Amino acid sequence: MSTAAVAPTPRSRRVAVRWRAIRRYPSLLAGLTLLGLLVAAVILAPLISHYSPDHEDLFHILAGPSWAHPLGTDELGRDELSRLLWAGRTDLRVGALAVIFPFCFGTAVGTLSGYYGGWLDSVVMRIVDVVIAFPFYVLVIGLVFVVGEGTRGIYIAFAVADWVVYARTVRAGTLVVRESEYVAAAKVGGLGDLRILVGHVLPNTISQAIVYIMSDIVLVIVAVVTLGYLGLGVQPPTPDWGTMVNDGQQFLTTHWALATLPGIAVVLTGLSLSLVGDGLADLLRPQ
Amino acid sequence: MSATGQPASATLVVRDLHVAYAAAGGGQIQAVDGVTLSLRSGEALGLVGESGCGKTTVARAIAGLVKPQKGEIELDGATLARRSRAQRRTIQLVFQDPFASLNPRRTVRSVLAELLKVHELAADDAQRERRCVELMEMVGLPAAALDRRPAAFSGGQRQRIAIARAIAVEPRMIVADEPMSALDVSVGAAILGLFERLRNDLGLGLLLISHNLAVVAAICDRVAVMYLGRVVEAGPRGEVFSDPRHPYTRALLDAAPRLQPDAVAGPRLREEAPAAGVRPSGCSFHDRCPRVEDICRRDAPALVPVEGHPERVAACHFSHEHRGGRTR
């Protein structure tokens, strides 16, 4: 008989262990902190700045920083700080929502394709190859042209173009896990395919997809901003970092902040998400 | 057991099993080339052979993980082809590597409870929990182990968990594929003891697979020796070990490390087993056999009962010769 010391873990201890685990990964902590600040800032936009982002004050256009306008005003007298924060709301929201469908669909397709193989896998992989062969922006811009601009177009464009990376990543993981002995044991144990896929395969393959979500959100935000810059993304009057850069570029030599600040916002967001992604990769790596 | 006839009250019967795999680069590898075995409840059969002899494939076929190319697997007379959920319960498998055979993301409780739920082996949550605790007790682990994930356990403990998983569905037969090969000798001894206890307490049939004859000697009633996909000798353990009738069995016995090695060493097998799929002409063992003669190179000997010992079979032209005793 084994007298191994295997003590039960009460709930409070499990929470404490999680927190200690997060602290052990500095990138995760740094990323979550930065991201937390950004998200808090955009959520609290109405409290931080009492101006509406559309409120034009044509008597105070292109003003420098002041008590009334901490970051100045743009060419239509709109408060820069509030525009920055409200645009952040839009861009972060679109970024977060746009990855949901690709993540879910891509993971599902990758799992089924990897597990069952055969003709399903061949068909799926050919479709993936075709989609990946298109340069990403060409595809997205093309789709936006077809379905129309604005956030709806963005969501549809990403749904079509973005799921393939998830599918490939998850499929690769599934191919390995499929051959594992614990999956074999589950089959011998009489568990059905669905239960095996959801309960045994997915928990072991999904962490890579989750880590990729972070990079993907960055990708989406940059794409949204780029589309906005091209006039194909979020349409005015809804503020968006991309359109702000576009509007501000004519003033680059005189009022550089107008075009630069939105860019910095994108960089900070991207940085925080990358840090979280790195940290998650370390955290989720199996012992 | 006999290679040809039907044993009286056998529970598991494997008849003329053939399994082939696609080889990398085209063609097929005949991993199992006509194997017949039987196993009754409460009995332990040892299947011995080197890596590549097909014993793991036999295990997987019996457990329903690979489809036989030819031959039948029957339980109580009913052929097991596409197995229903209830049929799957009857034969369970314990794998070799305790570090790979448990899902690293699931707790012990979740794995056991899932099986109990799917097979409706407990009336409600409370009973399920009681049964989980009971399973832990049966394999010698504390109830607290249920909350943990595999990473918290040592190799021997993980193997116990794997055994708990196997007996959770109340099988009739357990196939254990090299269950102690990845463990220290002292830890393996405990696992062997566990198998023996469970065999007696639960009346399970046990098919114990190993490349080490000594392991099989400890608890198996009967032994079958495999070489290149076929059984070359089989019979009651005591007789096979004291008086082997196939030169390969003799070589395996000689190779098992002993605590008190004798000064005189038996002839060592030269080389290693040929890669699976490369079958020499005539007797598949002739190129390594110390007893080889011309007939061996021409004619493949059939697996037939040994002269005077109907309980034993051997596939050798010279199976009437005794190779027993301690030549070393």
Next chain:
Amino acid sequence: MTPPALEVRDLVVSAGDHHRRWRVVDGVSFSVDAGQSVGIVGESGCGKSLTLRAIMALTPDPIAIDSGTVLLSGEELPLRGRRVRATRRGHMSMVFQDPLSSLDPVHSAGAQVAEIARRVRGLPRRAAWTRAVDLLGLVGIREPQRRAHDYPHQLSGGMRQRVMIAMALASEPQVLLCDEPTTALDVTVQAQVLDLLNNLRVQLRLALVFVSHDLAVVSSICERVAVMYAGRFVETGPTLEVLRRPRHPYTLGLRQAVVDAEAVGRLPRAIRGELPDPSARPAGCPFHPRCDFADDACVQGPVELSAIGVDDRSVACLHSELVPAP
């Protein structure tokens, strides 16, 4: 009196971080003469592999050699420092457990052996290849000229292990350290490799140190054995004597746990409990929680390894006279 080929005195190796360190090898001493073989046997985690790695100066970073002396034919070898591994080259070699992960998959067997002959013995390219082929033949690989061109994935487990041994021999060492070299092999192949090592030991007058968790394997190749538990030797002596009449309860336990092909129908006896966590060892004799003969005296303080009787045996037990014959 020629000094032993290898002598180790009071080797101490520790692990941990800068907050806390604990000993994983706790004062180990032994010596091996040329042509002799010594076995170190113990369960996984007792420190036997680390002992070999410390001697070879191959310990991975958080693990550090605290103190001790390693002598090669009487000359002391450094245990730390930048060129520490170079001092072993050409004198000591090691054979590892898993040949698949120890061989480079992108180079042929012959190339890997030849590289060592070239780098350590300074042989020119062609001579190194010839030497490699010779060595592959010496370790029992048939048609070595042909097989030398094979890559590791084309070779079976036993052949790969032979290639590893050939690589170890290419530097013409006096000492060969073997870390569970046959554990991953089938019994038949294991028997061949053990025979090979034995023959090489005699032919080349190698000093062999063989580490294993399997007492039966050690008994078939080692003249002397040291039983290791929780970082220390608990019993040493001539192998046959130690097996015939163990003096330490742990040795008895290990012996009873072996499945012997002789003992048909006899179940091996397991040792209850498990090896203690090296960072949290019990006080006194580290084996006492698992020992059938322990009493209060065993918890008092560490039990030293002391000579016992004749035959160059020693044991670290207060109750060695209670240990019955197996």
